[in-house]
Amino acid sequence: MSFDLGLAGKRALVTGGTKGVGRAVVETFQGLGMHVLTTARRAGEGLPDGVHFVAADVSTEEGCAHVSEAVRERMNGVDVIVHGAGGSSAPAGGFAALDEAEWQAEMNLNLFPAVRLDRSLLPGMIAQRSGVVIHVTSIQRVLPLPEATTAYASAKAALAAYSKSLSKEVAPHGVRVVRVSPGWIATEAARALVRRVALENAIDDAAAEKVLMQSIGGIPIGRPTQPEEVADLITFLASGRAGAITGTEFVIDGGTVPTV
Ligand SMILES: NC(=O)c1ccc[n+]([C@@H]2O[C@H](COP(=O)([O-])OP(=O)(O)OC[C@H]3O[C@@H](n4cnc5c(N)ncnc54)[C@H](OP(=O)(O)O)[C@@H]3O)[C@@H](O)[C@H]2O)c1
Structure with missing residues (x-):
């Protein structure tokens, strides 16, 4: 019996595809015969042949607009979006160390790129009556560390709420929206x-x-967890095999979250 994921020929946008999880997703998707466009601020070394790269800062409105435009120009639309770009540059030191700029920066990188890119690209998915959007959150959203991750965890929690709401709205139009929530990844x-x-x-x-x-x-x-293990989960969720899955979050953390 074969387990064909049916992803060959599908068009994918992967943000943050030069390193870590995004990079592993790009390599897996490319290996499965998908058309892949990825983005980061700086070009990564040795992206697989045939992968489109667009330099952009997705924490800005202009950066997201540039990426959406490239998706339309170079791939004439998109079937799968993986929001991999994210992370934290906030200082340790608890709430008092987080000023306006630090809070804004965490939201700008961990929430708004998804909001902006989805807003621009979802109408195309709705029109074609198919698509999959995958938001990479973090177990921090349920396990925030007060010393260092309050703002990052809050941004990921907002991303999760946004993702859930979006999933309800677009499911009747054939578009699935899911979340992947990693623990510590060996990037x-x-x-x-x-x-x-x-x-x-x-x-x-x-x-x-x-x-x-x-x-x-x-x-x-x-x-x-290895980046490739997160990519495998994302790849399954992106495929038609996961056709009944939407609006849910998949934790991949080696058992870190201690609660049910
Ligand atoms: N690593 C973990 O342990 C862990 C745990 C839980 C969740 N996560 C989440 O998993 C996702 C991937 O994390 P990772 O650790 O694999 O990432 P990573 O190795 O730090 O790579 C981040 C990628 O995003 C790009 N990027 C960062 N800021 C960007 C910006 N402003 N505009 C455009 N691209 C940008 C980076 O390239 P440039 O720097 O060149 O822009 C790079 O390609 C993130 O959403 C992260 O929050 C990670």
């Missing part, structure tokens, strides 16, 4: 953090990884 940035903690504490990388896992309450499977 390049995460590996750099492990290295830094190791150097600062004069311990090896494995011990530093344990320290970091403990700081988020532990990971029952004993390791962070």
Whole structure:
């Protein structure tokens, strides 16, 4: 029995596709014969041949407009949108360290790119009566860390509420909207953090990884998630095999979230 995902030939926009999860999604989609357009502020090295790249800052209105325009010009529309760009640059130090600019920056990167790109590209999906939108949230939205992630977690919580509302509105038009909520992912940035903690504490990388896992309450499977594992989940959700799935969130965290 074959398990064909039926994604060959579909057109995908993947934001943040030069690194981490976005990069793994781009490579998986390209390998399945999809047409892929990705975006980041700087071109990544060695994107697979045939992937369209558009340089843009999606935390701005202009950046999102530029990406939507490129999607229409280069692919004549889109079937799958994966909102991978996101992250946090907020300082540690609790609520008092978060000024207006820090709050705005977290919202600008973790909420508004999805809102703006969806607003621009959904009418095309509705007109073709098919499409899938995948918002990458974070387990932080249910497990915020007061010292360092209040604004980021709040932005991801807003993204989740927005995503749920959108899913209800567009489902009758043939468009599915789902959320993928990762825990700690072993991206390049995460590996750099492990290295830094190791150097600062004069311990090896494995011990530093344990320290970091403990700081988020532990990971029952004993390791962070690989970007490719998140990409596999996203790929399934993007496919027609997940045709009855919309408006829900899929946690991929090795068991980190401790509640039911
Ligand atoms: N890493 C984790 O442990 C973790 C855990 C839970 C959730 N997540 C979420 O998963 C998603 C992917 O995270 P990741 O860690 O894989 O990301 P990453 O490795 O930090 O890569 C981020 C990607 O987004 C791009 N990007 C960042 N800011 C951008 C901007 N303003 N405009 C356009 N592109 C931008 C980056 O390229 P440029 O820098 O060149 O722009 C890069 O391609 C994010 O939404 C993140 O919040 C991550």
